[in-house]
Amino acid sequence: MKKILPLIVAISSALFVIVGIFFKESLSGWLSVVLNWAIVLSSVALLVVLARLLITHIGYITSGRQGFIYSLVAVFAFLFTLIAGFLAGIDNPAYLKWIAGILRPLETALLGLVAIVMASMSIKFLRERGWNALTISFTISAFIFLILGLGLVQAIDYAPLKQVIRAIEGLPMIGARGLLIGVALGAILMGMRVLIGAERPYDD
Amino acid sequence: MSLPDLVLGIIGLALTVMVFSYLIKDNVFFGIALYLLVGVSSGFATLLIIRSVILPMLISPLTQPGTQAFYLALVPLLLSILLVLMLFKRGSRMGRIPLAFLVGVMTAMALMGISRGTLAPQVLSIFYWFSPGIVAGWSAIRWWGLVEGIAILIGVVAVLTFFEDRQRKISHKSPSSPLLKGVSKVGQVFLGVTFGALFVGILSSALIALIGNLSAIVDFFSHLFAG
Numbered sequence: 001m002k003k004i005l006p007l008i009v010a011i012s013s014a015l016f017v018i019v020g021i022f023f024k025e026s027l028s029g030w031l032s033v034v035l036n037w038a039i040v041l042s043s044v045a046l047l048v049v050l051a052r053l054l055i056t057h058i059g060y061i062t063s064g065r066q067g068f069i070y071s072l073v074a075v076f077a078f079l080f081t082l083i084a085g086f087l088a089g090i091d092n093p094a095y096l097k098w099i100a101g102i103l104r105p106l107e108t109a110l111l112g113l114v115a116i117v118m119a120s121m122s123i124k125f126l127r128e129r130g131w132n133a134l135t136i137s138f139t140i141s142a143f144i145f146l147i148l149g150l151g152l153v154q155a156i157d158y159a160p161l162k163q164v165i166r167a168i169e170g171l172p173m174i175g176a177r178g179l180l181i182g183v184a185l186g187a188i189l190m191g192m193r194v195l196i197g198a199e200r201p202y203d204d
Numbered sequence: 205m206s207l208p209d210l211v212l213g214i215i216g217l218a219l220t221v222m223v224f225s226y227l228i229k230d231n232v233f234f235g236i237a238l239y240l241l242v243g244v245s246s247g248f249a250t251l252l253i254i255r256s257v258i259l260p261m262l263i264s265p266l267t268q269p270g271t272q273a274f275y276l277a278l279v280p281l282l283l284s285i286l287l288v289l290m291l292f293k294r295g296s297r298m299g300r301i302p303l304a305f306l307v308g309v310m311t312a313m314a315l316m317g318i319s320r321g322t323l324a325p326q327v328l329s330i331f332y333w334f335s336p337g338i339v340a341g342w343s344a345i346r347w348w349g350l351v352e353g354i355a356i357l358i359g360v361v362a363v364l365t366f367f368e369d370r371q372r373k374i375s376h377k378s379p380s381s382p383l384l385k386g387v388s389k390v391g392q393v394f395l396g397v398t399f400g401a402l403f404v405g406i407l408s409s410a411l412i413a414l415i416g417n418l419s420a421i422v423d424f425f426s427h428l429f430a431g
Binding site: 007018033036041044048051053102107108111132134137138139177185202 | 208212215216219220223224226227232235236237240241242243244245247249251253254255257258276279280283284287290291302303304305307312313314315318319329356360363364391392394400401403406408410411413414417418420
């Protein structure tokens with residue numbers, strides 16, 4: 001019974017949503033109720049995950065584990081942001097300015113770091129994988145799109161060249177389409193496995 | 205420059221230097237900057253969730269006893285309590301019911317969304333190039349459109365064959381036929397082209413962020429010294 005009940009809940013809720021989407025006119029009211037429950041529950045699940053994160057870091061601090069200073073920073077920053085937000089109000093411009101003043105430089109600096117790391121990783125990738133169809137096409141494509149990204153070639157007013165550029169710019173869409181279709185087929189397969197109870201992620 | 209702006213500018217500068225110190229070596233300052241990001245963003249996310257979802261969709265209906273909204277809010281309340289019990293060892297099994305409900309709803313939404321929003325449009329956009337209206341146009345056959353359509357069809361089939369070939373290698377199944385291996389190589393070329401273009405796109409965005417960050421630091425110093 002302990003294993004059957006979650007299975008029944010998962011399959012019946014999935015079937016209800018699918019039926020509700022197909023028969024929207026008669027079931028739209030109940031469908032929106034169920035979707036609202038799902039929104040509330042996913043938010044509570046996220047809060048539970050954040051609480052678990054906080055508890056784990058507090059555990060690291062109290063046990064004095066190596067690198068507990070990082071946990072101290074995370075817990076202090078979490079509590080400070082939360083309490084200040086409750087006291088000042090989340091819409092308070094001064095509060096938002098301080099939060100943005102901390103988050104924006106961190107995020108942009110990390111993104112800048114990503115640029116440098118990505119450039120070095122691409123060279124490492126080529127060294128480790130050697131020259132094959134994937135790496136050669138990757139390198140040529142990156143080189144061509146870097147040049148096209150400068151916008152200088154597009155400035156040349158020559159009709160056949162413009163047509164060639166248009167064809168080149170359309171090439172990545174072919175691989176992207178293959179990727180999207182592959183991912184979609186995989187996701188549908190996984191969804192069907194959940195629907196028939198062959199996959200039970202809630203049991204793990 | 206006002207005092208809060210000055211303090212925020214100094215904090216921003218310090219945080220930027222702390223993040224870029226990673227380029228020398230993975231060090232304590234970089235770790236502190238990362239954990240600060242985790243702490244502040246998770247605290248802000250908690251506030252947003254409570255304000256935008258929990259209060260209006262769960263707590264507010266529960267303050268109106270006897271109404272339909274009140275009774276409808278009892279179900280997520282009960283399921284939420286079961287979820288919260290997962291924080292304690294004894295209650296961890298109880299959380300499987302709300303999780304199963306969430307998995308069920310998300311699976312159904314994903315199935316419908318992906319089949320109607322991704323798979324069908326992508327497949328239809330391939331067949332679009334072979335529709336009589338596009339191929340024949342108004343009078344003569346449009347060869348360039350047909351060539352483009354065939355290239356797209358071959359590319360997509362080749363990419364999917366590459367995935368199949370790779371899966372065979374991972375699961376140690378019998379090797380593919382030489383024809384499939386050849387098609388898989390073509391798929392690799394198309395994937396390489398896509399990844400190359402994606403790489404350039406991400407790299408450019410990251411570089412723009414880097415330049416923006418550096419120019420903000422320059423602006424801060426020029427404002428500071430200008431008084």
